[in-house]
Structures are given as structure tokens and as C-alpha cells.
Amino acid sequence: MPGTRRLALASGLLLPLILVSCTCGRPPAAAIGTAPTAKASKTADAAQPAPSATASAASAAQTQQAARMGEAASLVHAYLGALAAGDRTRADAYWRNGHPPPVADDALLRNLPGLQSVQIRNTAPVALDKAVPTGAVEVPVTLRMVSPQGQVMHYVGRYRLARSLDDTGWQISSASVHARVD
Structure with missing residues (x-):
């Protein structure tokens, strides 16, 4: 049986090669003193927040950021509506x-007599600091106002807002508004 003899010969040669390759490798990490102890890995795990907790905190901060941006835009609309x-x-x-x-940068709006209608449009508020949630924003606006005589006026500009000292809401800190020439 020549086929059986070849198989036995091949098995006889392969088995020692497999054993040699298993014993000639690098020593295990524990043998060279680089394996972390169970106590050290538990300490490292405790120092790192769980990925889901980190993601949850980031998600909560982003939600608060979006809410604050909406509040800032709403405050500008309320202010312009009151004017x-x-x-x-x-x-x-x-x-x-x-x-x-003393001389507000939107004085031209503040000095307009009664208006027939006002259309306020804003683009997305822009954070002015790196904090999340932000403590300062700029709200770009485009205004279309109609005087009682029917004259249509267009204005563009921005309002900068900062959080109140007690962090309960936004306050306008500056404005820059000018007439738009079409």
C-alpha cells in the first residue's frame, strides 16, 4: 500500500514541525513581565467611562446645545416683535x-415709527465659543418691514447673545443691523 505509506511518512514529518513551531515562538507575555495584573486592568477600566455613558453624555450635551440655539433665535424674534x-x-x-x-447698533430699527407688518427670518445661530452647550451665540437676521404708508424696508444684520449670569436664559449683548439695498 504505497498510499498509506506516503500518508504515514507525511504525518511523521508534519507532526514534529508542528510541535517545533509551537515551542519556538516568543515566550508568553506573563513570562516577560508585560502582562497587566487583574488589579491593574480593573483600575484602568474604572478610570475610563463606559462607552455608552460617554455617548449618552455627548448626546445630552448636543440636545442641550440645540435647545439653547432655538431659545436664542426665539429671543431675537421676541425682541424684534416687541420693537x-x-x-x-x-x-x-x-x-x-x-x-x-446708549447708541444701540440697531438704533435705526428702534427709531422706526409704528409698523404695519414685520417679517423676521434668521439663519441658524452660530456658537461664538467652543463650549458645549455654548454660552454665546450670533443670530443672523433678515428683516422685511412695512410702514403704515406701505413703504417696504429691508434690513440685514446679526444679534449677539450671551447667557445671563445665573445661566437662566439669553440676553442681547450687541447688535449690528443695516438697511439692505437691493
Whole structure:
């Protein structure tokens, strides 16, 4: 049986090669002192937050960031609505310290007499700092206002807002608004 003899010969040669390759490798990590102990790996695991906890915290911060951005845009709309309605007291309350600077950068809007209608559009607020959630934003606006005489006026600009000192809401810190020439 020549086929059986070849198989036996091949098995006889392969078995020692397999055994040699298993014993000639590098020593296990424990033998060279590089394996972490069970105590050390438990300490390292405790120091690192669980991936799901980290993802959860990041998700919560992003949710709070989105909510704050929406609040900032809403405050600008409320402020401009109060101006359009001629309610200076309410409009002034949206500014830091409860009043605008002596010469507000949106003075041309503040000095407009009664308006027939106001259309306020804003693009997404932009964070002005790296914090999440942010403590300062800029809200770009485009305004279309109609005077009682039917004159249509267009304005563009931005409002910068900062969180109140007690972090309960936004306050306008500065504005830059100018007439848009089409």
C-alpha cells in the first residue's frame, strides 16, 4: 500500500514541525513581565467611562446645545416683535442689564415709527465659543418691514447673545443691523 505509506511518512514529518513551531515562538507575555495584573486592568477600566455613558453624555450635551440655539433665535424674534409693536420697555428687557447701549447698533430699527407688518427670518445661530452647550451665540437676521404708508424696508444684520449670569436664559449683548439695498 504505497498510499498509506506516503500518508504515514507525511504525518511523521508534519507532526514534529508542528510541535517545533509551537515551542519556538516568543515566550508568553506573563513570562516577560508585560502582562497587566487583574488589579491593574480593573483600575484602568474604572478610570475610563463606559462607552455608552460617554455617548449618552455627548448626546445630552448636543440636545442641550440645540435647545439653547432655538431659545436664542426665539429671543431675537421676541425682541424684534416687541420693537415692531412699539413696546420699548419689553424690548429693552431683552438686553443685558435691562437696556440697550446708549447708541444701540440697531438704533435705526428702534427709531422706526409704528409698523404695519414685520417679517423676521434668521439663519441658524452660530456658537461664538467652543463650549458645549455654548454660552454665546450670533443670530443672523433678515428683516422685511412695512410702514403704515406701505413703504417696504429691508434690513440685514446679526444679534449677539450671551447667557445671563445665573445661566437662566439669553440676553442681547450687541447688535449690528443695516438697511439692505437691493
